[in-house]
Amino acid sequence: MAKDTKLYISYNRVHQLVKESVERYRINDDFKPDLMIAIGGGGFIPARILRTFLKRANNKNIPIQAIGLSLYEDLGSYNLSTDDSQAIIGTQVIKTQWLHFGPSHATTSPLLGKNILIVDEVDDTRTTLAYAVQELSKDIEEEKRKFLQKNPGCIAPETKFAVFVLHNKKKEKRMEFPDPSIIEEGRYYAARETPDRWLVYPWEANDIEEHTKKSLIQEQEELQ
Amino acid sequence: MAKDTKLYISYNRVHQLVKESVERYRINDDFKPDLMIAIGGGGFIPARILRTFLKRANNKNIPIQAIGLSLYEDLGSYNLSTDDSQAIIGTQVIKTQWLHFGPSHATTSPLLGKNILIVDEVDDTRTTLAYAVQELSKDIEEEKRKFLQKNPGCIAPETKFAVFVLHNKKKEKRMEFPDPSIIEEGRYYAARETPDRWLVYPWEANDIEEHTKKSLIQEQEELQ
Numbered sequence: 370m371a372k373d374t375k376l377y378i379s380y381n382r383v384h385q386l387v388k389e390s391v392e393r394y395r396i397n398d399d400f401k402p403d404l405m406i407a408i409g410g411g412g413f414i415p416a417r418i419l420r421t422f423l424k425r426a427n428n429k430n431i432p433i434q435a436i437g438l439s440l441y442e443d444l445g446s447y448n449l450s451t452d453d454s455q456a457i458i459g460t461q462v463i464k465t466q467w468l469h470f471g472p473s474h475a476t477t478s479p480l481l482g483k484n485i486l487i488v489d490e491v492d493d494t495r496t497t498l499a500y501a502v503q504e505l506s507k508d509i510e511e512e513k514r515k516f517l518q519k520n521p522g523c524i525a526p527e528t529k530f531a532v533f534v535l536h537n538k539k540k541e542k543r544m545e546f547p548d549p550s551i552i553e554e555g556r557y558y559a560a561r562e563t564p565d566r567w568l569v570y571p572w573e574a575n576d577i578e579e580h581t582k583k584s585l586i587q588e589q590e591e592l593q
Numbered sequence: 594m595a596k597d598t599k600l601y602i603s604y605n606r607v608h609q610l611v612k613e614s615v616e617r618y619r620i621n622d623d624f625k626p627d628l629m630i631a632i633g634g635g636g637f638i639p640a641r642i643l644r645t646f647l648k649r650a651n652n653k654n655i656p657i658q659a660i661g662l663s664l665y666e667d668l669g670s671y672n673l674s675t676d677d678s679q680a681i682i683g684t685q686v687i688k689t690q691w692l693h694f695g696p697s698h699a700t701t702s703p704l705l706g707k708n709i710l711i712v713d714e715v716d717d718t719r720t721t722l723a724y725a726v727q728e729l730s731k732d733i734e735e736e737k738r739k740f741l742q743k744n745p746g747c748i749a750p751e752t753k754f755a756v757f758v759l760h761n762k763k764k765e766k767r768m769e770f771p772d773p774s775i776i777e778e779g780r781y782y783a784a785r786e787t788p789d790r791w792l793v794y795p796w797e798a799n800d801i802e803e804h805t806k807k808s809l810i811q812e813q814e815e816l817q
Contacts, residue, residue, distance in 0.1 A: 379604075380603075380604030380605065380608070380795065381604065381801045381802065381805060384604070384795065384796070384798070384801040385801060388799075388801075407637070407659075409641075409657050409659060410640070410641045410644055410654075410657050413631070413637035413638065413640065413641045413657075413659075414637065414638050414641055414796075416634070416637065417633075417634045417637045417638055417796050418796050420634055421796060421797055421798070421799070430634075432661070432689060433633050433634050433637070433661070434659075434661065434689075434690050435631075435633060435637075435658075435659030435690065437656070437657070437658065437695065463695060463696070464695030464696060465656060465694070465695045466658050466659065466692070466693060466694060466695060467693045467694075467695055468690070468693065469690060469691045469692065469693030470689065470690060470691075471661065471687060471688030471689045471690060471691055472687070472688060571604065571608065572608070572638075572641050572642050572645060573645055574608070574645070575612075575645070577605045577608040577609060577612075578605065581605060
C-alpha cells in the first residue's frame with residue numbers, strides 16, 4: 370500500500386501552533402493587533418483561538434471581523450453576472466462577504482490607524498491573502514480620503530497589516546502582497562513552513578478520533 | 594479543595610457533538626440549510642465544523658456569513674454615540690459586524706426564500722440569538738419589499754430560520770425568539786441541554802493538554 374502523503378493536523382496541535390506562534394513572533398509585544406480580519410471559512414478557527422492568546426492593553430478581546438473570499442476556480446459552475454467578471458479579472462477571487470461594521474462605527478474610521486492581523490489557515494498560492502490586502506487597502510484609502518477632507522492639513526494615521534497562517538507551503542506563489550512591508554518588516558507569521566503537501570485540518574475530518582490518531586503517529590515519527 | 598464545577602469540553606468532543614446533532618436532528622434531510630450565519634466569535638468554530646457535515650444537493654459547501662453581536666454588559670466602558678444607544682434600548686445588544694454580501698449578490702436577494710441556520714456556541718439568556726433573528730428579519734422584510742416592487746402581484750418566497758448551538762443552558766431565558774416557529778416547528782438544534790454551569794470551551798484554554806485531560810475525566814465520570 371502506498372504511504373499516505375497527507376499531513377494530518379489535530380485540533381490540539383492547531384491550538385498549540387497558535388499559542389507558540391504568538392510567543393515566537395512576539396505578536397503581543399511587537400505588532401500589538403487592534404483588529405483581526407478572518408478569511409472565512411479557513412480563518413475562523415485560527416482567529417478564534419488567536420483571540421485567546423492576543424491580549425489588548427485594556428484586557429478586552431481583540432475584535433474579529435470576517436470576510437469571505439472564494440477562488441474563482443473553486444466556484445465551479447458559478448453563475449456570473451457582469452459585476453463578478455470584473456471582480457475576477459486579474460485576481461481569480463470574488464468577494465462573498467465584505468466588512469460591514471455596526472452602527473458603533475458609523476462615524477469613525479474603523480481601519481485607519483489600526484494594526485490589522487489578517488488570518489487564514491494556509492498560504493498556498495497566496496492569491497486569496499494578496500487579494501485581501503489589496504481590497505482592504507482600497508477601503509483604507511477611502512477612509513483616508515474622508516479623514517483628510519475633515520482634517521485638512523493633517524497627516525492621516527497609518528494602518529499596518531500583518532498576516533497569520535497556520536501553514537505556509539514552500540512553493541512558488543502566484544501573487545505577492547501588494548504591501549511588501551508585510552514580508553520585509555517581518556509581519557508575516559506562519560506557524561509552520563511545510564513542503565507542498567496535502568494538509569488535512571481537523572475540522573475537515575469525518576472521523577475525528579481516527580484523524581487525531583493519524584496526527585499523533587505523524588508527530589511521533591517527526592520526533593524520531 | 595472544592596470540586597471544580599466547570600464543564601470542560603474538548604475539541605474532539607465539540608466535533609463529535611456537531612456531527613451527532615446533524616444526524617440526530619436530520620438537518621440535511623429536513624431543514625436543508627442554504628446558508629449559515631455564524632455569530633462571532635463563539636459561532637465561528639461550530640459553523641466551520643458544521644460545514645463539513647452539512648452537504649448541499651450540488652455537493653458544494655454551504656456558505657457561511659458572519660455577524661458580530663456584543664451584549665452591552667460585556668462592552669464595559671464602551672463609548673456610546675446616539676446611534677448605539679438606540680440600538681441598545683430594549684435589547685442590550687449592539688452590532689459590531691453585519692451582513693455585507695459581495696458583488697455576486699448585488700442584484701439578488703441573498704436572504705429571501707432561503708433556509709438560514711444561525712450558529713452560536715451557547716444559548717445562555719437567549720438575548721443574542723433572539724436579537725440576531727430580529728435584525729435578520731428586518732433585512733428580509735426589506736428584501737421582500739424590493740421583490741414585491743419588482744414583481745407586483747407575486748408572493749415573495751419564504752425564508753426560514755433554524756438555530757444551532759452546542760449547549761443550551763436550562764434556565765429562564767431573558768428573551769424569546771421573535772419567530773416562534775423556530776421552537777414550535779422543531780428547528781432549534783441544541784447538541785446538549787446542560788444545567789446552568791460554567792462551560793469551558795477548548796478554544797478558551799491556555800493549556801490545551803490539561804484542558805483535554807479534564808474533559809476526558811468528566812466524560813468518563815458521566816459514563817459511570
